[in-house]
Structure formats: structure tokens, C-alpha cells
Amino acid sequence: MDSKKYETEINGVKSLEKLNELEIKYLGRNGLVNDLLSKIKEIPNDQKKEYGQKVNALKRSINQLIQTKKLELQNKKSAVYFDKTLPGKIYPKGSLHIISNAIEEITKIYEKIGFIRVSYPEVDWEYGAFESLNMPSNHPARDDVETSFIDAPAHPKFGKMVLTPHTSNGQNREMRRVKTPPIRMINISKCYRPNWDATHTPMFHQFEGLCVDHGITIANLKGTLDYFAEKYFGKGTKTRLRPHHFQFTEPSFEVDVTCTVCKGSSDVNGEKCKVCKSGWLELGGTGMVHPNVLKEGGINSGEFSGWAFGFGIERVIMMKYGLEDIRNYYSGDIRFLEQF
Amino acid sequence: MNIKITYNWVLDYLDTDATPDEMQKYLSLSGPSIERIEKVRNDYVFDVEITSNRIDTASVIGIAQETQAILPMFGKSARLKFNPIKEYNFKKYYLTHDREIDNKKLNIVIKDKFLCPRFTAIVFENVKIAPSPKFISERLIACGIKSINNVVDISNFLMLSLGQPVHVFDYDQIKGATMIMRESKKGEKIVTLDEKEVTLPGGDIVIEDGSDRLIDLCGIMGGLNSAINDNTKNVVLFVQTYDKVKIRKTTMTTGVRTVAATFFEKGLDPERVEPTLVYGVELLEKFAQGKVASKLYDIYPKKQKEKSLVMSYELFDKKVGVKIDRKIINNILTNLGFGVRVAPNKGLTLQEGRTLQITIPSFRTNDINIPEDIVEEVARIYGYHNIPSILQPIVYVNQPKEMEDIFTFQNKIKLLLKHLGLNEVINYSMVSKQMIEKSGLNIKDHLRLSNSISTDIEFLRISLLPSLEKNIKENKGRQEVLQLFEIGKIYLKRVSPVKDSPYKESPCEEVYRIGIATNTDYSDLKGIIEAIYKELNIEQLLIPEINEKDGIFLTEIDFQTLIDYCQLVPKYKPLHPYAIIKLDKTFEIQPNTTYAVVRQRAFQSKLLKKMEVITLYQNKLTLRFYYSSSSRNITEEEAKSELYKVRP
Numbered sequence: 001m002d003s004k005k006y007e008t009e010i011n012g013v014k015s016l017e018k019l020n021e022l023e024i025k026y027l028g029r030n031g032l033v034n035d036l037l038s039k040i041k042e043i044p045n046d047q048k049k050e051y052g053q054k055v056n057a058l059k060r061s062i063n064q065l066i067q068t069k070k071l072e073l074q075n076k077k078s079a080v081y082f083d084k085t086l087p088g089k090i091y092p093k094g095s096l097h098i099i100s101n102a103i104e105e106i107t108k109i110y111e112k113i114g115f116i117r118v119s120y121p122e123v124d125w126e127y128g129a130f131e132s133l134n135m136p137s138n139h140p141a142r143d144d145v146e147t148s149f150i151d152a153p154a155h156p157k158f159g160k161m162v163l164t165p166h167t168s169n170g171q172n173r174e175m176r177r178v179k180t181p182p183i184r185m186i187n188i189s190k191c192y193r194p195n196w197d198a199t200h201t202p203m204f205h206q207f208e209g210l211c212v213d214h215g216i217t218i219a220n221l222k223g224t225l226d227y228f229a230e231k232y233f234g235k236g237t238k239t240r241l242r243p244h245h246f247q248f249t250e251p252s253f254e255v256d257v258t259c260t261v262c263k264g265s266s267d268v269n270g271e272k273c274k275v276c277k278s279g280w281l282e283l284g285g286t287g288m289v290h291p292n293v294l295k296e297g298g299i300n301s302g303e304f305s306g307w308a309f310g311f312g313i314e315r316v317i318m319m320k321y322g323l324e325d326i327r328n329y330y331s332g333d334i335r336f337l338e339q340f
Numbered sequence: 341m342n343i344k345i346t347y348n349w350v351l352d353y354l355d356t357d358a359t360p361d362e363m364q365k366y367l368s369l370s371g372p373s374i375e376r377i378e379k380v381r382n383d384y385v386f387d388v389e390i391t392s393n394r395i396d397t398a399s400v401i402g403i404a405q406e407t408q409a410i411l412p413m414f415g416k417s418a419r420l421k422f423n424p425i426k427e428y429n430f431k432k433y434y435l436t437h438d439r440e441i442d443n444k445k446l447n448i449v450i451k452d453k454f455l456c457p458r459f460t461a462i463v464f465e466n467v468k469i470a471p472s473p474k475f476i477s478e479r480l481i482a483c484g485i486k487s488i489n490n491v492v493d494i495s496n497f498l499m500l501s502l503g504q505p506v507h508v509f510d511y512d513q514i515k516g517a518t519m520i521m522r523e524s525k526k527g528e529k530i531v532t533l534d535e536k537e538v539t540l541p542g543g544d545i546v547i548e549d550g551s552d553r554l555i556d557l558c559g560i561m562g563g564l565n566s567a568i569n570d571n572t573k574n575v576v577l578f579v580q581t582y583d584k585v586k587i588r589k590t591t592m593t594t595g596v597r598t599v600a601a602t603f604f605e606k607g608l609d610p611e612r613v614e615p616t617l618v619y620g621v622e623l624l625e626k627f628a629q630g631k632v633a634s635k636l637y638d639i640y641p642k643k644q645k646e647k648s649l650v651m652s653y654e655l656f657d658k659k660v661g662v663k664i665d666r667k668i669i670n671n672i673l674t675n676l677g678f679g680v681r682v683a684p685n686k687g688l689t690l691q692e693g694r695t696l697q698i699t700i701p702s703f704r705t706n707d708i709n710i711p712e713d714i715v716e717e718v719a720r721i722y723g724y725h726n727i728p729s730i731l732q733p734i735v736y737v738n739q740p741k742e743m744e745d746i747f748t749f750q751n752k753i754k755l756l757l758k759h760l761g762l763n764e765v766i767n768y769s770m771v772s773k774q775m776i777e778k779s780g781l782n783i784k785d786h787l788r789l790s791n792s793i794s795t796d797i798e799f800l801r802i803s804l805l806p807s808l809e810k811n812i813k814e815n816k817g818r819q820e821v822l823q824l825f826e827i828g829k830i831y832l833k834r835v836s837p838v839k840d841s842p843y844k845e846s847p848c849e850e851v852y853r854i855g856i857a858t859n860t861d862y863s864d865l866k867g868i869i870e871a872i873y874k875e876l877n878i879e880q881l882l883i884p885e886i887n888e889k890d891g892i893f894l895t896e897i898d899f900q901t902l903i904d905y906c907q908l909v910p911k912y913k914p915l916h917p918y919a920i921i922k923l924d925k926t927f928e929i930q931p932n933t934t935y936a937v938v939r940q941r942a943f944q945s946k947l948l949k950k951m952e953v954i955t956l957y958q959n960k961l962t963l964r965f966y967y968s969s970s971s972r973n974i975t976e977e978e979a980k981s982e983l984y985k986v987r988p
Contacts, residue, residue, distance in 0.1 A: 008818070021987045092761025094823075096754055099766055104751065113731065116739035119746055121846030122769070123787070123800070123831060138585050140394050150800070151790040152847070161847045163769075163789070190769060190829075202797055203768050216732055218719060219661025223731035241724035242369060245391030251716030253724065254373075290660060291712060292368045305659060330768055332811035334819050337763045 016073050021068065026062050033059045039182045067283055068294040098321075098340045099205055099329065102313050103188050103301035106207050109231045113224070115184040115209065118177075122190050123150065126159030128169040133248035141247045148192045148202070163192035166310050167208035168248060171289070174210060175297025181304050183212040188313070205313035210289070212299060212306030214291040218251070218288060222305035225286070229257045233320055238264060240280065249308060251286025260319055281319050284311035341602050342375070343398045343482035344687060345500060347384040356418040357714055358411055360384040364416045370720050371406040372397050380482040387640065396607040396703040399503030403426060409675035409721050424502060425703075428615035430624070435462070435618060435636045444511060444574060444633040447550070448774040450520035455545045456558075457581045458610035459639040460617050461523070463511050464575045464630030469568070473627050487789050491568050491575055496621045504579065504608060504616040505600035507556065511574035513566040516550020521558065530554040532561040532596065544590040559604035560596050567651040575630060579617045581608045611702040647700040650683070651711035654694065659715045662727050669694075672721040673714070677701040745903050746852065749876075750827050753854065753902075756875045760868060762823040762856070767807035769829065770797035775806040787831055787848060800831035800848070804855030805887075805894045812857050823858045823868070852899035857892060865893040872897070872937045876906040920949070920968040921979035925986070929959040937984060938963065945982040947974060 006026060013019045026032050036055045045052045075082070107117050121128075126137070135141055137159070170187035187208040192305035198203050209224065222241065229237040237260070241253040258264030259276035266272060266279035273279070286309035291301035314326045328336045347360045358366070364374040364386065372394065376387040390398045394519050397406055401424055411418035444463040450456060469489050471477065477487035485496050491508055499505045511517070526542030536556060540546070545558040547689040559582040568575065581604070588605035591597055615637075625628040657663050666682075673680045679699035700708045707713065718726070754764060772795055776783055779946040786799040801807065804826050812822050832849040854872075856863050865886050873881060881901070887894045927938055935953070942965060943949055966984075967979035 032843045092759065094758035094759050094761045097764040097766045100754060100764060107747070114737065116737050117747055118739075119743050121848075121850055122829065123846055123848045123850065125847055138588055148792070149790045150847075151788040158468070161787075174549075177740075178737070182737055183736045184735065192769070194791055196732070196793055199766075200792065200866040202770070211732060212734070213732065215658065217659060217661025217730075218724070219363070219728050219730045220732040222724075222729040226729045227731055240369075242373060243371060243720040243724075244373075245393045250710070250712040251719055288712070291710060298959060321438060330766055332765045332767060332807070334763060334815045334822065334824075337765060337824075 006062055007065065010062070010069055011072075011305065016070070019069055019073060023066050027059065027066070030302065032114045033062065045269050050242070051087050071275070075118065075167065084265055091230050095340050097329075097337065098317060099313055101340060102317050103205070103207075105317075106313070107186065107188065109228060110186040113184075113227065115186040115211075117186050117188060118170060118174060120167075120173050120187060120189065122164055124162060124164050125155050126162055127155075127157070129164050129166070131159070132172040132293070132296045134290050134296075135247045136151050141245075146193045146195060148194050160266055164189070165193050166191055167185065167206040168308070168310055169246070170208055171293060171308060172297045175212065175294070175299050179298065181212040181214070181299065181306075182187070183306065185210040187219060198327070201314075203330065204326075208310045209312060210306065210308045212289065212294070212304050213222070214304060216288075216305045218307075218309060221253075221288070221309075222306070225255055229283075232236065232316065233257060233260055236263065239283070241286075244284055244285060244287075246287055248290050248293050250290045251287075252287035254286065255283040255286050255309070255311075257283050257319070261322075275322075283319070284315065286307065286310075286316055341398070341502070342387055343390055343405060344385050344387050345400045346380070346479055346482055346592050347386065348364070348382075348409065349400045349479055349501075351421050353401055353420055353424065354407055354418060355421045356407065356411060356416060358416040360386070360409075360582065362414075362416060363407065363411075366410055366416070367403070367407065367702045369725070370410045370413065370723060372403065381478070383479075383482060385482050392606060393707040395603060396503060396609065398502050398603065402481065402503050402603050405677055409672060410487075412673075412675070413721055413723055424473065424819060425612065425615050428618035428634065430614060430618060430638075433618050433621060434718070435621065435632075435861050441633060441636045445517055445896075446576070446634060446637060447513075447516065447518040448637055448639065448640060449518070451520065451872045453641050455519060455523065455583055455586065457583070457640070457642065457644075458613050459637070460579045460613050461519075461634075462577050462632060463634035464577065464624055464628070465573065465574045465633035466632040467573060467624070469570050469572055469628070484759050489570070490628045491624065493573070494620065494627065495577075495621065498616055498620050499600070499603070500618045502612060502619065503603065504612045505559075505603050506616060507562050507578040507580075507672075508568055508602075509555065509562065509566045509576040509578060510568055510572045511576050513917040514549045514555060514574075514576070515521060515553065518550035520548045521553075522546065522548065524554075528554060530557050530566045533564055533567055534720060535564055536562065536596075538594050538596055541590070544902075545586055546595075553696060556597070557590070558582055560591055560594075560601045561598050565714060574633070575624070575628075577617065577620045577624065579613045579620065581610045584608075584740060586935040607703065607706045609655075609703040610640065625810075625836055644702055646702070647705050647708070647933070648679075649698045649699070649700065649708070649711060649714060651714060652695050655890060656715055657719055659712065660669075660719050660722075660727060661730065664718065664722050668722065669718050676717060676721070678714075678717075683865065683909055697902055729738045746899075748818065749899070749903050750907070752873060752875065756872065757856075757868070760823075762825045762868070765808070765826050765829065766812055767804070767811070767822050768797050768824060769831065771799055771801045771803055771806050772796045773798060775810060779803065779806040781806070785833065787833060799912050803831055803896060804828060804829050804853050805857070805896055808855050808857035809889065809892055809894060812859055821858075821860060823856075823860065823864070824858045825854065827852065827854050829853075849853060854899055854902075855894070856896075857894045857901065859892055860892060862886060862888065868895070874904070876902060877910040878902065878905045878907070879910075881905045914970065916968075916970040918968055918970065918973045920966050921974060921976050923965045923967065923979055923983050924954060924962055925965065925983060926960055926962045929961050935961065942983075942986045945985065947979065947982050 097272045145164045145165045148163040152161045154160045166190050167187045174185045190203055191206050192203050229239045238254050238258045244254040246250045246252040259279055259281050261270050261275040262273035264279040287306050289306040294301040317323055360377055364377055373389040374386045375389055378385045396402050408418045408420050430913055472487055472490045472493040476493050477840045479488050480496055487493050487967040495506045495508050495664050524540040524544040524546045528540045529537055530775045531537050547556040555563040565611050584605050584607035670680045681696045681697045683697055785802055786797050793800045808824055811824050814938050815822055828931055829850045830853055834849055869883055884895050942951055947967045947969055949968055954962040954964050
């Protein structure tokens with residue numbers, strides 16, 4: 001077939017209708033190309049392959065010419081220039097609070113290793129916030145936990161009404177609910193302490209892990225912390241335990257994770273890391289559940305052991321995303337909220 | 341609490357090849373956390389965090405003892421070369437109760453022996469008040485304590501060295517040389533060393549002299565009237581331990597928080613009193629030219645008994661999760677000052693013994709009570725980094741349906757509202773009085789915080805709307821269209837009396853709500869509520885009240901109600917091949933012909949499947965009606981006659 005011919009013919013077309021006619025003429029079921037293909041029967045066997053390839057190449061080249069021309073004609077059709085770089089139709093986006101996002105993420109991480117999320121009261125008796133956690137009244141350890149009290153009559157047995165200063169008040173409630181281990185709890189809730197400055201808000205969120213079973217050890221706690229650190233902060237994140245003291249755990253630890261900025265090297269391009277200074281960032285408190293707490297929860301501490309931790313959600317968000325000024329979290333400022 | 345001590349000071353008691361940096365690193369990993377090091381002259385100041393159970397480590401000797409146990413595990417040498425607790429004793433320094441010299445007597449009365457487990461005092465004469473020797477004043481200043489004079493500085497030096505606060509009185513200011521230790525009466529007053537008058541709540545430990553004056557608020561601060569001054573000649577060195585609960589109560593209620601109080605309130609070791617007094621005598625004789633002029637007063641009615649614990653070696657393996665060599669266990673405990681005896685029980689040899697008897701040093705009497713406490717001691721010195729990391733077996737635990745529902749539905753609704761373009765807010769659970777009043781709610785229905793730090797957050801909310809309304813107002817000008825929502829709890833007072841179990845119910849009723857606020861219009865907010873209902877396949881639930889206030893539209897939905905009315909999958913309507921007749925009709929909207937009225941009438945027809953709003957122009961409402969039957973084809977006439985019944 002004369003290549004010049006179909007080229008000039010297609011290029012010379014001025015309307016989409018004419019182009020359609022040409023498309024049928026060349027590529028239609030009874031078109032010229034199919035005509036050529038059907039003639040393959042007459043070609044000697046040793047040339048059949050070469051012939052076929054040639055016809056197919058021709059088909060492709062005609063098709064390409066036609067499609068290019070089609071686009072050209074379509075664009076010409078509307079008199080106004082269509083700017084494809086314009087943004088598309090705008091759909092509403094909205095936003096979830098960054099705390100909601102973190103709660104979802106954390107819940108999912110623990111769900112995968114069999115932990116169930118629970119919901120317990122934010123307003124509790126002193127008993128739930130302290131005594132049940134091996135913190136008798138008048139104990140100096142209560143200084144470590146500043147508490148918001150409620151102006152209401154005290155319960156004769158359980159003391160004053162308080163806003164829970166930590167999610168640990170869920171520990172005994174979960175033990176009483178489950179009765180016989182295994183316990184695998186993740187308790188995420190609002191907590192309250194009378195502090196309000198650049199790094200503290202009077203309301204914040206904690207997530208509390210509690211695991212009680214036969215033969216639970218410090219090694220299991222380390223296993224769980226390493227698992228969380230890698231899943232939440234990213235692969236390669238390491239944890240370390242340092243001795244500490246909490247009344248409701250024995251032994252008690254503070255957990256650090258390798259700094260998300262310098263990856264634990266404390267070095268950023270030859271300078272000391274400004275985020276962590278030492279390669280590590282403090283995550284929060286943890287430990288092996290104190291036998292007195294198990295006892296208070298109705299669990300035989302001779303048979304079962306467990307670990308527990310309580311970490312701040314605002315804190316892990318800060319560590320992961322560098323969101324420093326946590327006061328914005330609860331200001332309701334749309335410029336903050338809409339970003340997430 | 342934090343204390344400051346110095347590296348060289350520790351070296352007075354300890355031989356080690358560790359640098360200050362190494363000490364910081366290793367101690368922080370296995371013992372007290374050294375939060376900062378500061379170089380001062382040729383020494384290094386450690387700022388050490390002391391946890392409330394380890395007041396025994398709040399001293400130079402306490403840190404030295406820890407260091408002795410910790411450093412060898414990191415390949416560093418550490419050995420106590422001089423242990424003041426053992427070396428300074430009454431016998432060695434000829435301080436006995438029946439000393440001959442007794443020029444300056446003290447008449448001591450203790451009204452209640454429980455106030456003061458151990459009371460010691462000794463009087464010095466011809467003391468020369470002068471500046472301290474350099475090594476004392478420089479160390480104190482480096483550790484953040486003001487240097488005053490040799491006598492006062494020695495008392496502070498003793499406290500940091502051995503962790504036992506001491507007091508010094510001007511002997512001549514104690515009228516009648518009489519000290520009566522008793523509980524205070526309510527409203528009694530004392531002017532303390534800092535020249536402030538403290539009114540006592542009553543039941544505080546105080547000392548009265550022979551002329552009815554209070555001269556000491558014990559364990560917290562001495563009285564101004566008996567303080568050391570430049571003219572002091574004779575000094576009482578006063579070393580005590582007190583009932584910790586009483587001290588704590590006094591320091592918390594009076595607000596006088598001194599360093600001494602933070603020690604005494606944690607309960608101190610009465611055995612530590614002896615070396616402290618002896619060391620004090622040595623220092624006062626040496627650096628203040630004092631001469632002991634009284635017998636030793638040591639009132640110690642109930643000598644602290646040595647505590648011991650029996651436990652099995654297996655407990656270590658069981659709690660830690662790795663088998664620690666028995667020899668290492670024994671070494672760790674010995675280096676920390678514990679006595680270890682392996683019990684050769686059940687026909688086993690001493691080496692194979694499975695249980696061990698541990699004697700607890702007196703300075704650990706308060707914090708070591710159960711075998712788990714010993715496990716902690718061994719595990720931390722062994723090194724938490726040496727314990728493997730093993731995830732516990734994964735097991736199934738049933739999540740209560742009502743808890744699961746809360747989280748599942750919250751997520752569902754949150755995501756829906758987000759995709760509709762709303763922004764989620766989280767507001768404080770507490771609101772201000774003004775917000776409550778502006779919203780027309782009653783203050784009396786709210787729980788109030790008794791120690792709120794700001795009036796902005798004084799009351800627990802009983803509605804999400806006051807805060808949402810405030811959010812919209814505060815965001816004015818930041819964004820044209822505002823559509824906000826919050827899902828959170830409200831806190832309602834309980835009417836019925838509280839139950840006897842703290843687990844059956846919480847002190848107040850905590851109820852989840854969804855609050856929505858927009859600055860758009862009524863139909864926008866109503867549409868949002870309808871979208872939630874549609875998402876949850878809720879059919880028979882009334883739209884909650886929508887309030888309008890200054891162009892802000894607000895509504896609040898009880899969360900549990902949504903869960904109760906929700907259907908996971910809507911009722912299935914079988915598909916059928918029969919024709920659907922669509923008819924449009926325009927109505928004139930009037931108070932007695934509202935959309936709801938039309939709708940109610942229209943749906944009385946069994947053939948009506950769907951009804952839609954097409955247009956609303958002024959009060960002309962055009963609706964579209966879809967008629968069909970699932971068993972046959974209906975005619976247009978049939979449909980029309982059905983629609984005809986819906987006339988105004």
C-alpha cells in the first residue's frame with residue numbers, strides 16, 4: 001500500500017466525521033488492512049511470516065495517525081482553550097483530630113498481638129486511681145501524680161472523687177472484669193492533671209497496656225515494647241529500659257526509644273542532635289505488675305504475673321511527628337485541625 | 341526529688357577507674373539516673389534523680405554504694421574504700437552514754453515515743469563560729485547550697501554525705517536547757533529560720549523549751565529563736581528520725597517544703613543516726629573547735645530489727661525470663677549491702693541450694709518488702725539490656741460487645757463526617773461558668789473541680805455544645821465555612837446513692853455524645869444528621885433539636901441511641917421487574933401543609949416506594965413520587981389516583 005497516500009489522506013482531514021469514515025475505510029471490518037490480511041493465503045509459505053508482520057506494522061501506524069488526528073480535532077472543536085492543568089472538581093475533605101488518628105494507629109498495632117481496647121471511667125474514686133494501685137493515702141508517691149479533685153462528698157470507703165490522672169485505673173477494673181487471666185488490655189482514655197504550660201495541658205491522653213498470664217516476664221515486656229516501637233516509630237527503632245520507681249509495678253522501668261531524628265546516634269550531620277541530645281527519647285513508665293495490684297484485682301500473684309505500661313499519646317505524636325506545642329491540640333483552631 | 345553531689349566527693353569513699361561520664365552512663369542504666377553533669381573547678385557536679393522509694397541513695401554514700409554494685413557489671417572497678425556507715429560508731433569515738441564530761445546538760449522529755457523512733461543530741465562548748473573550710477563550702481556551693489558558717493555548713497555537709505538531715509541549736513537560747521518534744525496544738529505559731537511565721541494545723545511534731553516557746557518545727561525547719569548566730573558559743577547537734585506520716589502531713593498542710601522534709605517524709609533509717617552524729621562530732625571538733633560538753637543523749641526505745649527474706653532462686657528466672665548465674669545473683673546482692681545465705685534444703689548441697697535467705701541492710705528496710713523487690717535489684721544490676729526480647733504468646737481475649745460497639749461506631753461516624761467535609765475537634769472536658777451560663781444550662785447540674793488551676797476549666801461539661809459554639813466564634817475570619825464536630829463524653833451527677841463496689845459503677849455517669857456545629861444553615865446541619873442516619877441505616881429515629889444562635893447551628897446526639905437504632909445491613913427490598921411510575925406534583929407549603937405532612941399522607945399508599953424533593957421556589961415545593969408494585973405492573977392511572985389522595 002502506498003504509505004504516502006494514507007498519510008496525506010489522514011492529515012488532510014478537517015472534521016471528525018471524515019476521520020471516522022477514513023477509520024472505517026482503513027481499519028474497518030471490510031477495510032483495506034483486513035483486505036491485505038486476508039490475502040495472506042496467497043502468499044508463499046516461506047514469506048507468510050514476513051508479510052504478516054508488515055501488515056500489522058501498517059495497521060499500527062495508521063491507527064496511531066488516526067488517534068493523533070482525533071485528539072487534534074477534538075481540541076479544535078471547542079473554541080475555548082481547555083486547560084488540563086487546572087485542578088479537578090473539589091470534593092470535601094474534612095479532618096480527623098490528630099489524637100483520633102494516633103488512637104486508631106495504636107489500637108491496630110496492639111490488636112494484631114491480641115490486645116483488646118477497653119473503655120473505663122475518667123472520673124473515679126481515689127481508690128481506683130491510687131489505693132487499688134498500691135498507693136495508700138499519705139504516701140509521698142502521690143506527689144508524683146498531681147491530681148484534679150472534684151468538689152463532691154467523699155465515698156466512705158473509696159475516698160474523694162478525682163479525675164483520673166492516668167489510665168492505670170483501668171488495670172483493676174479489667175482484672176475484675178476478666179476474673180481469670182489471660183488479660184491483654186489496651187486502655188486509651190483522657191487523663192487530667194492540674195498543669196497548664198507550653199508542654200502540659202490539663203487534659204491529655206494515655207494508652208495503657210496490661211498483660212497478665214502464666215509466666216509473663218520482663219523479657220515479654222521487652223518483646224512487646226520492641227514490637228510497638230518498630231511498628232509505630234518505624235523499622236530499626238530500638239528501646240531500652242532504665243530503673244525507676246512506681247508503686248504499682250515491681251520492678252519498675254522507664255522506657256526510652258532511639259531518637260526519631262538522629263536514629264540513636266545523637267549526631268546530625270556532625271552536630272549534636274537537638275531533639276534528644278543523647279540518642280534516646282523518653283517514652284514513659286512501665287514495669288511488672290506489683291503483686292499487691294494483682295491481689296487487689298482478685299488475681300493470685302503466685303500463679304500469674306504480668307506487665308503494664310502507660311504512655312502519653314501527645315508524647316508519642318510529638319516524638320513521631322515533631323508537633324511541639326500541644327496546646328494547639330485542644331484550642332479548636334481550624335488552621336491546626338484542618339491539616340490532618 | 342533531685343540531689344546534687346560531686347564526683348570527687350564520691351571518690352572520698354570509693355575507689356574506681358570510671359570517669360564522671362562513665363559513671364553517669366552506667367548508673368543511669370542500672371540505678372539512679374544522673375540527669376546532668378556540670379564541671380565546677382576541678383570537680384564534676386552530678387544532678388541525680390532520686391525516686392521516692394530510694395531515699396537511701398540521696399547521699400554521697402548512697403550513690404557510692406550503688407556504684408560499687410553497678411560498675412563491675414560494665415567492666416569497671418569500684419570498691420568502697422571507706423564506709424562511713426560502718427566506720428563511724430559510738431564505740432570507736434568513745435561516745436558512750438556514760439561519758440564523764442557532762443557540763444552542759446539537756447533536760448529531754450518526749451511526750452510520745454511514736455513521734456520520734458530515735459532521738460540523739462550532744463552539746464559542744466566554746467565553738468568558734470567562722471567561715472567553713474574551703475572543701476566544705478566549695479562542695480556545698482557546687483551542690484546548690486548556700487554557705488553560711490562552719491557550724492551550719494557542717495550540718496548540711498552531713499546531710500549530703502550520709503543522707504540524714506541534722507539540726508543545730510544555740511544551746512544558750514534553749515530556755516532551761518529543756519526540750520519537750522510533743523504534738524502541736526491547733527493554731528500554735530512558730531517563727532522559722534527563714535523568718536516566716538507558720539501557724540500550725542495541730543498534731544505536728546514540735547519542740548518546746550523551758551519557757552513554753554516553740555523552738556523547732558521538727559523535721560521541717562528550726563525556730564528562729566534558737567538559731568546559730570555569730571555569737572553562738574555552745575551548740576546542740578541534733579540528729580533524729582521522725583514519724584514519716586506526721587512529717588508529710590505537716591509539710592503538705594503548712595506548705596513549708598524544705599529539703600529536710602523531703603527526706604524525713606520518706607522515712608529514714610534510725611541506724612544512720614549513729615554514724616551521722618559521730619561524723620558530726622568529728623567535723624565540729626575539727627572545724628569549729630567545739631568540745632563535747634555533754635553526755636550522749638540517745639533515746640532509741642525500739643531498736644530497728646534486722647529484716648530478712650527467704651526466696652527461691654527460681655523466682656528470678658520466672659520473673660526475668662532468663663536464667664541468671666547464681667553466683668552473679670549473690671555478688672550483686674552482696675555489693676548492694678545485702679547479706680546472702682544459701683539454704684541447703686531438701687538434701688541439696690550448699691552450692692545447689694534452691695532457696696536463699698537474704699538479710700536486708702537497715703537503710704533498705706522501708707523499700708524491700710517482698711521477693712519481687714529483690715528480683716528488681718538483681719535484674720537492674722544484671723542489666724536490662726542483657727535480658728532478651730520475647731513477645732508473649734498471642735491468645736484470644738473476648739472484647740465486650742458494648743465496648744467494641746463504642747469504638748466501631750465512633751470510627752464509622754468520625755470517618756463519615758470527615759468525608760462530608762467536617763473537621764473534628766477535641767475540647768477540654770471542663771468548661772467555665774460563663775460558658776455554662778451563656779448556654780442556658782444550670783451550674784447546679786455540673787460537677788465542679790475543687791482545685792482547678794483556671795476558671796476556664798472549672799466545671800465538668802454536661803453538654804458538648806458550649807465548647808463547640810465557642811470554637812465557631814473563635815474561628816471567625818479564619819475560614820468562611822465552618823463545620824465542626826466532636827465525639828466525647830459528658831459527665832452527669834448521679835442521682836441514686838453510690839454502690840458499695842467501686843467496680844460496679846463509676847462515681848458519675850459518663851455518656852458519649854456527638855456534637856455538631858456549623859455556621860452555614862439549618863438544612864446543612866439537618867443534612868449532616870440525615871447522612872449519619874443513612875450511614876447507620878437508621879430508619880425510625882427523630883432528628884434531634886437543632887438550635888440556632890447568632891448564625892451558629894448546633895445539635896447534639898446521644899451516642900448510645902445511635903448504636904441502639906443502627907442496622908448493620910438495611911432491610912433488603914427484593915428486586916422486581918415491574919414498571920415504576922414517576923409523578924411530579926407541586927405543593928404550596930403552609931403551616932398545615934408541610935413537607936412532613938405531605939410525606940406522611942403520601943406514604944399511606946402501599947404503592948409509593950420513594951419520594952424526593954425536586955425544587956423549592958418560595959413556598960412552591962415540587963416533589964417526585966415513585967409508584968410501583970412488586971407483584972404486577974401498575975398503570976399510570978393507578979399511580980395518579982394514589983397521588984390524588986395527597987392533596988392538601
